[in-house]
Amino acid sequence: MKPAILLIEPMLPQIEKALDDAYVVHRFTDVASLADVAGSIRGIATGGATGVPPDVMAALPELGIIAINGIGTDAVDLNRARERGIRVTTTPGVLTADVADMALGLILMACRGLGTGDRYVRAGSWGREPIALGHAVTGKRLGILGLGQVGRAIAARAGGFDMPVAYHDIREIPESGHTYFADLAELARHSDILVVAASGGAQSRNLVDRTVLEALGPRGVLVNVARGSVVDEDALVAALQAGTLGAAGLDVFQHEPHVPEALMTMDNVVLQPHRASATVETRLAMGDLVVRNLAAWFGGKALLTPVV
DSSP states (O other), rough: OOOOEESSOOHHHHHHHHHHSSSSSESOOOOOGGGGGGGGEEEEEEEEETTTHHHHHOOOOOOOEEEEESSSOSSSOHHHHHHOEEEOOOOOOHHHHHHHHHHHHHHHHHHTTTTHHHHHHHTTTTSSSSEEEEEEEETEEEEOOOSHHHHHHHHHHGGGTTTTEEEOOSOOOOGGGGOOOOSSHHHHHHOOOHHHOOSSSSGGGGGGGGGHHHHHHHTTTEEEEEGGGGGGHHHHHHHHTTSSSSEESSSSTTTTOOHHHHHOOOTTTEEESOOOOOHHHHHHHHHHHHHHHHHHHHTOOOSSBOOO
């Protein structure tokens, strides 16, 4: 008999078919619906943003593995998972290129006003009224918060735009060849564009605060492709409204899918619905890694990409 798992967040049809072929898959609707099957569920497949609600984890006494389709673990209680001996995996590496590409796309859109230009043409304003000039990207000083896999991929792409790169991380990484700032506000003050590529978690919550935004300044651009929790969203809105920050390109938010209403009306803000890794190619690779991690655990083999 096939083992039972819970699918909390939908995946691509090809991935769900692979799961259906290997397991009895219960698709999550609410905790109450688990009453009759909770005792049989031994694994969970979910997404990084959705994670596993505490009441769901508590309702599954035989749960042994949580396979996350993403790299974020904010929405999973890792301490509770450790206490119960529940293994947790993510899908690192396979989404690096797409997230870095999105960061560069948001930089270009925010600096050159590509979204504004698109709306201008669609509205029939071309030839009828002026449109503001954009700002060059080539040669701008790029600051990166978090020089992990994604941060390094962004830095590599920045080289194509002749952008000098500096960074802030928990430690200096001399082999990167980039300038290190131990103080985040000093990095922001040094940068024309600051990209948030640091993973989330309690230690990084609101790391980009009012002080950092003020240091970035009225011509500065903030781009976030990491986690909404890393940026103090209230301070960000206030800085954009006051003109103490020049522009922003945002793929993530603190309370997704809620986006502050004030951001919706700002032409100097580019918004995306947390889709930096949302390409067919990457989502297939991520889903395949979820499938293989589950297969490894149920087969008694070493997990490919464990977090816990």
